[in-house]
Amino acid sequence: MSDSSDKLSEQEQELRRRNINNLGSGDLQINSASINNDKNINTPNAYDSDKENLIDNETVDSDHIDSEEEKLPEEKYVDELAKKLPQGTDKTPEVLDSALKGLPDRWKNWVIRGIFTFIMISGFCMMIAGGPLALMITTLAVQVKCFQEIISIGYQVYRIHGLPWFRSLSWYFLVTSNYFFYGENLFDYLGVLFSRVESLRFLITYHRFISFCLYCIGFVWFVLSLVKKYYMKQFSLFAWTHVALLIVVTQSYLIIQNIFEGMIWFIVPVMMIVCNDVMAYMFGFFFGKTPLIKLSPKKTWEGFIGGGFATVIFGVVFSYFLCRYQYFVCPIEYSETAGKIVLDCEPSYLFRPQEYGIRIGKTETVFTMYPFLLHSLSLSIFSSVIGPFGGFFASGFKRAFKIKDFGAMIPGHGGIMDRFDCQFLMATFVNVYISSFIRTASPQKLLAQVYNLKPEQQLQLFHSLKENLQNRNILELS
Amino acid sequence: MSRDKVSNKNPNLLRASGDIRKRVIRSDALNIDSDHIDSEADENLLEEQYVKELAEKHSEGSKKVPKFLSSALKGLPERWKNWVVRGISMTVMISTFCLLIAGGPLALMILVLAIQVKCFQEIMQIGFVTYRVDEIPWFRHLTWYLLTVSNYYYYGEYFFDYFGPPLNRIESLQFLIKSHRFISYCLYLFAIIMFVLSLVKKYNTRQFHLFAWAHVALLITVVPSYLIIRNTFDGLIWFIIPVSLIIINDIMAYMFGFFIGKTPLIQLSPKKTWEGFIGGGITTVLFGLVLAYILCQYLYFICPIDYSEEADKIVILNCQPSYLYIPQEYKISIGNFETVFNIQPFVLHSLSLSIFSSIVGPFGGFFASGFKRAFKIKDFANVIPGHGGIMDRFDCQVLMASFVYVYINSFIRDPSPQKILSAIYTLSPKEQLNFYYQLENHLNDLNLLNL
Numbered sequence: 055m056s057d058s059s060d061k062l063s064e065q066e067q068e069l070r071r072r073n074i075n076n077l078g079s080g081d082l083q084i085n086s087a088s089i090n091n092d093k094n095i096n097t098p099n100a101y102d103s104d105k106e107n108l109i110d111n112e113t114v115d116s117d118h119i120d121s122e123e124e125k126l127p128e129e130k131y132v133d134e135l136a137k138k139l140p141q142g143t144d145k146t147p148e149v150l151d152s153a154l155k156g157l158p159d160r161w162k163n164w165v166i167r168g169i170f171t172f173i174m175i176s177g178f179c180m181m182i183a184g185g186p187l188a189l190m191i192t193t194l195a196v197q198v199k200c201f202q203e204i205i206s207i208g209y210q211v212y213r214i215h216g217l218p219w220f221r222s223l224s225w226y227f228l229v230t231s232n233y234f235f236y237g238e239n240l241f242d243y244l245g246v247l248f249s250r251v252e253s254l255r256f257l258i259t260y261h262r263f264i265s266f267c268l269y270c271i272g273f274v275w276f277v278l279s280l281v282k283k284y285y286m287k288q289f290s291l292f293a294w295t296h297v298a299l300l301i302v303v304t305q306s307y308l309i310i311q312n313i314f315e316g317m318i319w320f321i322v323p324v325m326m327i328v329c330n331d332v333m334a335y336m337f338g339f340f341f342g343k344t345p346l347i348k349l350s351p352k353k354t355w356e357g358f359i360g361g362g363f364a365t366v367i368f369g370v371v372f373s374y375f376l377c378r379y380q381y382f383v384c385p386i387e388y389s390e391t392a393g394k395i396v397l398d399c400e401p402s403y404l405f406r407p408q409e410y411g412i413r414i415g416k417t418e419t420v421f422t423m424y425p426f427l428l429h430s431l432s433l434s435i436f437s438s439v440i441g442p443f444g445g446f447f448a449s450g451f452k453r454a455f456k457i458k459d460f461g462a463m464i465p466g467h468g469g470i471m472d473r474f475d476c477q478f479l480m481a482t483f484v485n486v487y488i489s490s491f492i493r494t495a496s497p498q499k500l501l502a503q504v505y506n507l508k509p510e511q512q513l514q515l516f517h518s519l520k521e522n523l524q525n526r527n528i529l530e531l532s
Numbered sequence: 533m534s535r536d537k538v539s540n541k542n543p544n545l546l547r548a549s550g551d552i553r554k555r556v557i558r559s560d561a562l563n564i565d566s567d568h569i570d571s572e573a574d575e576n577l578l579e580e581q582y583v584k585e586l587a588e589k590h591s592e593g594s595k596k597v598p599k600f601l602s603s604a605l606k607g608l609p610e611r612w613k614n615w616v617v618r619g620i621s622m623t624v625m626i627s628t629f630c631l632l633i634a635g636g637p638l639a640l641m642i643l644v645l646a647i648q649v650k651c652f653q654e655i656m657q658i659g660f661v662t663y664r665v666d667e668i669p670w671f672r673h674l675t676w677y678l679l680t681v682s683n684y685y686y687y688g689e690y691f692f693d694y695f696g697p698p699l700n701r702i703e704s705l706q707f708l709i710k711s712h713r714f715i716s717y718c719l720y721l722f723a724i725i726m727f728v729l730s731l732v733k734k735y736n737t738r739q740f741h742l743f744a745w746a747h748v749a750l751l752i753t754v755v756p757s758y759l760i761i762r763n764t765f766d767g768l769i770w771f772i773i774p775v776s777l778i779i780i781n782d783i784m785a786y787m788f789g790f791f792i793g794k795t796p797l798i799q800l801s802p803k804k805t806w807e808g809f810i811g812g813g814i815t816t817v818l819f820g821l822v823l824a825y826i827l828c829q830y831l832y833f834i835c836p837i838d839y840s841e842e843a844d845k846i847v848i849l850n851c852q853p854s855y856l857y858i859p860q861e862y863k864i865s866i867g868n869f870e871t872v873f874n875i876q877p878f879v880l881h882s883l884s885l886s887i888f889s890s891i892v893g894p895f896g897g898f899f900a901s902g903f904k905r906a907f908k909i910k911d912f913a914n915v916i917p918g919h920g921g922i923m924d925r926f927d928c929q930v931l932m933a934s935f936v937y938v939y940i941n942s943f944i945r946d947p948s949p950q951k952i953l954s955a956i957y958t959l960s961p962k963e964q965l966n967f968y969y970q971l972e973n974h975l976n977d978l979n980l981l982n983l
Contacts, residue, residue, distance in 0.1 A: 259942070260942050260943075262938050262941055262942055263938050263939065263941075263942035263943070266934065266935065266938040270892055270931075270935075273895065273899070273931075274892065274895050276899075277800070277895050277898045277899050277902065278798075280799075280800060280902045282799065285902055285903075285905050285906030286906040286907065288902075288906070289902065289903055289906045293744055293745070293748045294744070296748055296751065297744045297747055297748065300747065300751075347729075348733070349728070349731060440721060440725070443724065443725055443728050446728045447724065447727075447728050450728060450731045450736060450739075450740070451740055453733070453736055454736035454737040454739070454740045455737065455740075479721075479724075482717065483717065483721075486713045486714050486717040487714060489713055490710065490711040490712070490713050490714035491711065491714070497963050497966065497967050500952060500956055500967065501967065501970060501971070501974075503952050504952055504971060505974065507952075509978065509980055512971075512975065512980070513975065513980055515952065515953060515971075516968075516971055516972070516975055518953060519953065519956065519964075519967075519968055519971070520968065522957070523964060523965065523968055526961075528961050528964060528965055529965065529968065
């Protein structure tokens with residue numbers, strides 16, 4: 055047994071050597087560098103990739119259980135993946151490259167990461183200033199890019215480039231699900247705006263039916279496109295597309311729902327995850343010693359705990375500042391009089407200082423604070439404790455498919471999905487939290503529902519309401 | 533269904549498969565880079581080999597015949613034997629179906645739940661064998677846990693309305709109801725955390741594949757079963773008609789294909805023919821119209837199902853037949869020729885349902901066929917002699933159930949003003965007044981108010 059597996063690993067080495075020589079593009083040699091002792095193309099010894107290389111060193115000789123016999127057909131080709139997918143962490147734009155020539159590699163990577171972190175955060179602030187519409191468009195753009203990154207990995211894994219129509223099919227499903235989800239959100243909250251236009255009313259009333267028919271068309275298209283030899287791959291990619299849609303599109307739908315509750319429900323969670331990331335990195339950088347989890351060798355317990363504390367404190371302080379401004383606190387509403395989206399409201403109970411009394415033994419202290427701060431406390435605890443698991447899940451995924459990053463869009467960080475993996479878990483949590491503990495009926499939504507009724511029913515409802523209000527002396531009898 | 537059944541069955545198979553794979557890899561070595569569609573031949577050899585072994589691991593269902601039937605049918609030729617077995621199982625299934633309808637809504641809900649669990653188990657079994665789950669610890673438990681959590685979420689979210697009143701009386705359960713989504717989400721998160729912590733480097737890829745497989749299986753089994761039950765609450769007829777339409781379409785297409793089938797329909801299922809498809813389609817439409825017409829007359833089928841205070845359980849209410857089930861006048865004028873005829877609107881709806889079930893419904897079956905071909909299995913399981921597994925019978929129902937749900941939602945179920953009114957009354961008085969004024973403005977714009 056061991057004899058044949060040795061022979062096989064030789065064969066495998068031969069294979070990899072041959073393939074590496076055949077490659078065209080240059081900057082992707084992370085995984086295979088360890089196998090051949092030749093100094094392959096740029097393997098910058100960045101702080102991050104140090105420990106990552108270890109994994110591949112082990113697979114060839116020592117871990118004989120991991121030999122070819124155990125692997126599934128796809129898994130063998132997976133090793134070739136990294137060479138075909140653009141990897142962003144080691145990409146440096148030329149501009150910076152010359153500016154930073156003098157510095158050692160480790161600092162160069164640090165500086166690049168820092169610069170782009172700064173760029174991303176300022177971009178984020180500009181979006182917020184742009185208002186809810188800008189935020190929704192950004193969410194849409196991010197979601198499309200994430201989907202594209204995940205699907206590219208799928209295509210590589212299943213090696214399905216040759217098949218016609220398959221790319222279009224995945225994009226078709228993306229467009230259909232977005233149409234469905236964004237329609238649901240917009241018609242719910244901005245239904246008032248849409249119901250003014252006669253032709254759009256048809257789209258609103260039958261929205262679910264139209265979306266379902268579009269989905270059925272995609273389904274039928276898939277069945278008709280099945281090609282004899284590729285059944286397994288096509289089904290696997292079909293499932294892959296659906297899982298990617300589940301992860302990306304449903305979360306962005308939930309994010310938009312959060313935004314409609316008030317921009318603070320979007321800004322605070324996002325900033326918490328960012329802060330948790332940055333702080334954990336800092337603490338790990340300066341004090342990191344005990345490794346946290348096998349999946350991500352870079353993470354340490356010191357980083358985890360330190361980052362957690364820092365996030366909680368930061369969350370409370372940050373919420374305290376945001377609570378005071380109507381711009382962040384008000385639910386998004388469409389005002390018919392102004393003819394546009396306004397953020398003008400009376401702050402709800404959550405955002406007005408309330409008195410709390412705590413009794414410890416004989417001493418009783420009374421202090422005032424915004425109830426929202428308590429909620430932000432639970433949000434920050436979640437983001438510090440459970441949030442990182444989103445990152446671990448993505449790390450495990452990247453390891454499973456032997457890639458270093460999802461894409462190459464952001465130098466120093468990888469693809470968009472790399473930055474947003476933890477956000478998805480957080481967004482769902484915030485949405486579920488709001489709908490369970492916070493959300494009360496929204497007049498706007500109800501109004502939109504009323505406008506959907508038939509005119510006779512609207513009239514009937516109006517009269518019943520009028521009578522009821524008059525009876526309770528809320529409405530003056532005229 | 534013992535865990536070791538598969539691996540104990542054929543240890544030689546595993547070892548032999550390893551040799552086959554090794555040999556194929558070596559010959560394949562130089563072709564790995566090319567993924568051009570034409571040169572895929574060698575790579576497919578690898579996969580087909582592997583998949584062929586898989587086929588041997590899955591057990592075959594359609595050929596299984598219970599012993600007593602076997603002896604009774606000894607004399608008949610093979611083809612007829614199969615026919616008779618299929619016929620008998622089918623009669624048994626249809627009679628059970630009728631019995632359960634007589635049993636009432638609760639019996640139906642339990643039936644749907646049981647079918648859903650079995651379908652999920654069948655789909656997961658295929659995944660387990662494909663990805664060799666026996667070596668991955670705790671994964672089976674994880675998938676069952678996920679099934680339980682999704683059922684808890686769906687049944688709790690939408691049906692506590694119906695179980696609401698008795699539950700509302702118990703104080704401690706109030707919290708469960710109010711924060712239902714939150715609790716379900718936390719339970720789901722637990723599953724994700726367990727999954728992440730259980731990732732073993734060796735099996736990473738397979739674990740992710742299986743995790744995705746479980747999610748897709750949930751999407752296919754849990755969501756349609758919830759939709760079916762919601763449809764049923766609008767009236768038993770919304771359950772009986774769609775299910776029967778699919779069954780009739782199956783049977784009639786089979787009959788037509790058996791007697792006059794000639795031109796093959798689709799590469800995926802060589803047994804299907806155009807004659808079967810069209811003949812089955814037309815008969816389904818006719819049958820649907822007749823069945824709808826008959827069922828419309830009985831209150832038992834058309835009344836919605838709700839919680840009744842007096843009976844203290846879910847019953848079919850005594851109701852006034854809604855406008856759908858009362859014959860209405862329809863006029864058709866074609867040129868100078870004009871006819872007026874009376875028909876219940878529901879029969880027209882059943883026309884659209886039958887058209888959908890004849891044209892798009894079979895694609896659910898083709899999808900399942902393609903899936904079985906991809907994994908080189910003949911049936912999902914061998915529970916029903918002559919037919920295969922439960923999933924084999926219910927593959928088209930999934931699509932139909934979703935269609936009926938969307939159809940009802942869009943065209944039938946009117947948003948009730950009552951519900952909206954009660955929601956309005958929960959707002960603060962100031963907001964109610966605001967609401968009133970906005971509505972007044974809107975109605976004025978539409979010239980509905982004669983002030």
